[in-house]
Amino acid sequence: MSQKKLFHDPVLSQEVLSELVSAETRTIFDGTLGLGGHAELILNNFPNIALYIATDLDSQHLEFAKKRLQKFKNKTRFFRGNFSNLVSILAENKPEHPLVILLDLGLCSNQVDDAEKGFAFSVDGPLKMSFAGNNGAEKLINSASAHELSKILKEYGEEPLAVKIANQIVKSRCAPQGGGEISPIKTTQELREIVEKSVHPQNRKKTLVRVFQAIRIAVNDELNVLKKTIDDAFGIMQNGDRLGIIAYHSLEDRIVKNKFKQASQPKTAETEFSLHDIVEDAHFRLLTKKPIKPSAEEISRNPRSRSATLRIIEKIK
Ligand SMILES: C[S@@+](CC[C@H](N)C(=O)[O-])C[C@H]1O[C@@H](n2cnc3c(N)ncnc32)[C@H](O)[C@@H]1O
Incomplete structure (x- = not known):
């Protein structure tokens, strides 16, 4: 397929630029590179980023995004594979911190529209539904x-x-x-x-x-992959690192919400004097007390964004 034919409007892109990435960010791990829409915006807006590491299971997407991001070739590294491999990929690529991890879950528009990928009931194609x-x-x-x-x-x-x-x-x-x-x-x-x-x-x-x-x-074992990846990310994040996840349905958003809530609350224990004595401060701060949703303008421009929910958490200790 030609470079021009694939299209996906990156969802909540302004919010990703203003709430997730910052002028201090040095490395991005973009687990769902897709067509490189978020990647291009982030790299254009934050010249201080030293390293942009990206994964996707869809080889066609990786090829497309690689070409799109050609001008950033000195700071980009691409991996065909599951974002659940983030621990080993980051260990091999020695990120500078603060690190931002971005997961924009689900499908790109072109994956839905392409009958050959076999995701959609609206077009006839082989029964695939696999990101790989x-x-x-x-x-x-x-x-x-x-x-x-x-x-x-x-x-x-x-x-x-x-x-x-x-x-x-x-x-x-x-x-x-x-x-x-x-x-x-x-x-x-x-x-x-x-x-x-x-x-x-x-x-x-x-x-x-x-x-x-x-x-x-x-x-695609999506929910288990998501749970494991969040836990693994928590395990390697350092002070000031952020994890931002855009979910598109309630099952995945529930996982993100609960894991982020749990991580950003202090650990308490029952003692002689109180049921809720703090025994350990929280190691994470929730940056989105309320989840970020697309504006009415974005939904009218891109109706597929309507179910998106962005939540962000930051490591603080
Ligand atoms: C919503 S699209 C991302 C769009 C991208 N942010 C952009 O702006 O172009 C999701 C992408 O994640 C990929 N994907 C889904 N699950 C994955 C996984 N577990 N590991 C790696 N890639 C995955 C899909 O193949 C798809 O390309």
């Missing part, structure tokens, strides 16, 4: 039991018809009674039709959104 580009969703949909599928739909999609849809998926991929070929489900449209059979026409779109989201989260 493999056929993870096809494997999952054709091998998981009805029980496993309904658990995924319930936990990751909060789907009320999880059991019914899971049974319908299993029924569809099995040989018809009386023989015939087993027919694996291979495309996004086949999955769409199966889901549509299980729901009232009025609820189709919302159900499809929930089902496709749930399968994508399972294929």
